[in-house]
Amino acid sequence: MAAGAVLFPVEADGYTQSLQEFPLKDIGSARWFRQHEYIEKLNMQAIINATANQDEFVKETIYSHGKVSTLIHELIAVEVWKQKVFPVLCQLQDFTPKSTFPIYIVINSEKALKTLATKSVNWVAMGKLVRSGIRLRTLQMVEKLFILVDSEEENSRLVVFWNTEIHHEATIINLLETIFYHKDVCDSADDTVLDLADYCHRKLTLLAARSDGCEKEELNRSSPASLEELQKQSQELEFDISLKALSILRYITDHIDSLPLSVQTRLLNTHNVPCVLVHLMEYSPWSRHNSKGELQKYADGKWHTIPIEDRLKITKLDGQVWIALYNLVLKPNCQQRYDFNNFNKNQLLKLRSFLTEVVIDQLPNLVELQRFLGHLAMTDPPPPKKDLILEQVPDIWDRIIRENSNKWKAIAKHQVKTAFNLSEQDLREQAHRLSETYNLDVMEKLIPDRPKCAFCGAEATKRCSRCQVERYCQRDCQVKHWSKHKKACDLMAVAAKKN
Incomplete structure (x- = not known):
């Protein structure tokens, strides 16, 4: 195995073949947890291969075994679990979990976090923060090793807890972000690319709703320290996931001509993604001013203070928005199907103020977008084509909701008995497996800065x-x-x- 590698090609092939779609009630189970470890290792190896320009055998195995659709299903299943099951789980009177591994891997609901913090578990948390910001497709991996002591027990039972800040949802979207750069992977998603496009739109909507850049809100100092930590992680995680969704959306627009026609319809007409992107360009949630008035921009998983001479340089995130807009507005098939009504036209024309000479020097192709907008300002394009077609619709979200409707409490009670009340030995085995997954020697090789x-x-x-x-x-x-x-x-x- 090459230095710093996580998996052999044959191991990656075996892990990929074993990937499966789990029903909602099995999220947090031993089998689901094992699959999370497999996906995490595949994700790490895919990053190593892409960063070092090596043979991307993880991408090839996922493509050859047709597992892109499985990853998209699992991504959306966890999203549904967080919104529908976890809030119910926290309200149950008998929810006093011995193990919070599955919660930390899938949790990201701030309201649910507040409810969880009221449970009578007293934790002493200490540990070592390991940051691994990888300069590839805006990937960040941040881990914490916690030693948690339950002080309610007379002998202070010791539990080793590995808090994975890149939780299950973020792990999958990291992996998809890495492999969706390739056209063959994007095409292999088949109809599930519609579900992924809808997922990306939901995340971009959350990103666009941020009213004050990405500055962290002041946490309530009267809250328990553990709650503050959870809220901070929740906010950071949701922000990271949304930015990765932006990258995936850009890759979808790169290959939109070879994807099902319904993808164009969903992005252009159903969700009006061009206007969402204009809003992101206008408010730039990945830029902010700190308490000293210095401009900071988000890149590679952290905020960077920008010197005055570099303030006009566009970031990778700016570039993703510009390229996605270029694809959606200028590709002939998209132009024919987009409705350039007065509202959409006025929103797109806002881009003219951002298309300065400095920006065009950095992305020369944008001169074509500048010319189109100048022409758009002087004319009214013809109405979009309205051909009679059978439109495909996303299925995964609706199917999961339909299959589990009115069963949320039953699912929560089932998981209280199974996933969150493991024996002492099971907890230690779970911690040991996670410590092997996040091997510090391997992680240090991924860190751009020396310890x-x-x-x-x-x-x-x-x-x-x-x-x-x-x-x-x-x-x-x-x-x-x-x-x-x-x-x-x-x-x-x-x-x-x-x-």
Whole structure:
């Protein structure tokens, strides 16, 4: 296996063949959890291959086994679970879970988080933050290793908890973002590309609704620390997912001529995506000003302060919006089917103020869009063609809702008994599998920046031999930092010994 690799090609093939669609009631089950691990490893290997310009065997196995549709189904199933089942789950009186692994992997509902925080579980959280911002198609992987101590028990039962900030939904959309760059993968989605297009539209609508860029709201300091952490993660995660949906939407527009005709109809007429993109360009939610008045832009999973000389440079996210608009407005088939009525026309003409010489110098193809808008301002295009056709409609969301309608409480009760009340041994096995999935040695190879010393911040070359988590540049720094690190180190060492 190549250095830093996660999977052999034969392992990726086996993992891909085993992917399946799970019913809603099985989300959080042992089999579902195992599939999450498989998808996470496939995602990591796909990123490594694409970043290093290696043979993208993960993409090839997903394409050859026809599993793109399965990934899209699982993506939407988790979205439905979060909206329909989890709020009901939190309201159940007997919901006092021994294991929150499945919750942290799929959760992203702020309202539900507040309800969950009222449950009588007292946690002491400490750990090591590992950031892995990968400069490929706006992917971010952020993990936290938590040592959680349930202080309600006399012997303070120890639970090792790996909090995956890139949860199941984000893992799948990361993988789809990486492989949808390729036309053959996009085409292989068949009719489910309609469901993915609708999913992307829902996420872009949430992104467009952000009224004040991406600045984090001030958290309620009277809330428990764990609730603040969950709310912060929820906001960051939803933002990341929405940006990845933007990238996938751009790839769909790249290949729109070879996709079912209904994809054009959904994007142009049903959802009016060009106007949504104009709104995103106008308000740019990936740009903000910090408390010091400095301009910051979001890229590669974090906010960057932009020096004055670079403020006119367009970001990758700006580029995704421009390219998607270029495809939807200028491709001949799209032009014939889009309704350039007065409202749509006025919205598109707002783009003229953004098409400056500096922007066109960076994306020369936009000169064609500039010319079209100039022509649009002087004329009224003909009405769209209204051919009599049989239009396909998305099926996955409606089918899941239809199959589980009026069963949300029953599903929640079933999951309370099965997914969230595992034995002590099962919890430890679950934690051990996750620690293997997120192997620190592999993750460090994906991090563009070298690890930093926990004491002085210099480049770290050594690791605490006891817990294998904290990093230091020299022994003196480790000795000076020991008083702060000792408690966390003791907990992690005990957990490792018991496992």
